Amino acid sequence: MHLDSETIYIPSEAGQMKLIVLRPRGAERAVPGMLWIHGGGYFEGMAEMVHFSRGKDAAKRYGAVVVSPEYRLSVKAPYPAALEDCYTALLWLRDHAEELGADPGKLIVGGESAGGGLAAALCMLAHDRGEVNVFYQFPIYPMLDCFDTDSSRDNHSLGWNTKRNHEGWRRYLGPLWGREDVPAYASPARREDHTGLPPCYTFVADGEPFYRETLDYVEALNKAGVPARADVFHADIHAFDLLLPLTKSAKEAREAFLLNFGKAIGEEAPDE
Numbered sequence: 174m175h176l177d178s179e180t181i182y183i184p185s186e187a188g189q190m191k192l193i194v195l196r197p198r199g200a201e202r203a204v205p206g207m208l209w210i211h212g213g214g215y216f217e218g219m220a221e222m223v224h225f226s227r228g229k230d231a232a233k234r235y236g237a238v239v240v241s242p243e244y245r246l247s248v249k250a251p252y253p254a255a256l257e258d259c260y261t262a263l264l265w266l267r268d269h270a271e272e273l274g275a276d277p278g279k280l281i282v283g284g285e286s287a288g289g290g291l292a293a294a295l296c297m298l299a300h301d302r303g304e305v306n307v308f309y310q311f312p313i314y315p316m317l318d319c320f321d322t323d324s325s326r327d328n329h330s331l332g333w334n335t336k337r338n339h340e341g342w343r344r345y346l347g348p349l350w351g352r353e354d355v356p357a358y359a360s361p362a363r364r365e366d367h368t369g370l371p372p373c374y375t376f377v378a379d380g381e382p383f384y385r386e387t388l389d390y391v392e393a394l395n396k397a398g399v400p401a402r403a404d405v406f407h408a409d410i411h412a413f414d415l416l417l418p419l420t421k422s423a424k425e426a427r428e429a430f431l432l433n434f435g436k437a438i439g440e441e442a443p444d445e
Contacts, residue, residue: 174233175199178224185261187250191243192262193220195229196273197236205237205308205438206275208263210295212286212412214316214333214341215255216247225415227313228283230427231434238275240266244291251347252359259295267305279308279438282371286333286383286412287341289315289375293361293390296371307371309437313430314377314387314411318362319346319355322385330381333411338382362386367397374402374433376426380409404429 175198182189197204209228211218223229223241232239244258263282270277282299284292289312296310318325319342321335328335343350346359357364373394377387387403394401406413406422414423 174236176229176232183261183265186257187245187254190258190261191220192265193223193241193243194273195223195232195239195241197232197238203271203276204274205231205235205279205281206266206270206273206277207231207237207239207281207283207311208259208266208292208295209239209241210244210259210282210284210288210291211241212284212288212316213246214337215252215287215290215345216341218246218287219243226285227311227414227427227430230431234431235435235438235440237281237434237438238270238273247341247344247347252345252349255291255345256294256298256358259291260298263295263299263305263307278306280306281309281311281437282307283311283313284315285313285415287316287345289313290317290361293317294358297361297364298358300369300371310371310373311430311434312373312375312390314381314383315361315375315390316341316383316386317360317390318386319350319360320362322382322389324385325382328382330410332416333382335382362389364393367393367399370394370397370399372400372437374430374437376404376406376414376429378408378410378413378422379405380407381411381413383411402433404433
């Protein structure tokens, strides 16, 4: 599937926000529209990261329209700036779905790492505000819990580990850091009622910091009657599919994501 990439700017709370839009070339029918949110611990990263993400994989395999927002990083503005920016981008995708060739009834939210955390929080915010319906969510190895879990505590993995996790949350939460009353929109693991949230697929590595919170999120969704699944792959580093792309686990994770994306939208994966 050939894709066209366009950079556009839309009005936002902080002025103009950049969006990277990936669109299938020559699509003859409405396709799913997906907001894909980049990772980076809430304090680094950029919209262009979509070009080597699972979001782009879905666009190439299934022809989905993918929108990647350049949300405000916590080094410039802490919570809720990034979440509100993502919500603005989601509303823009809803309002422009038809002109993009996307199906307004199949709006998807996904992302990796902190982008996965924002995806989960965005699904909660969208559900509670009732202005836009999210059809499915793909929060890949999401950064969900500002408190240590069994897998994020004393984790000394290369790359993302306990030290960096604390740094990311401290920057993102700002004055909320260390408090017990952190809202679920900031740290989605704090959510108690998952009823009515969109169905979910994710994957995670068994040796990374976010292993436990990823599985806990899926379990909470299932308990609330929301179809949700997590595949677990063997790796001892966060974002293994991006950092170690040639490993067996990374290849299997990418294919599992595409298989479950196809199931979510009711299509079988076409030949590449």
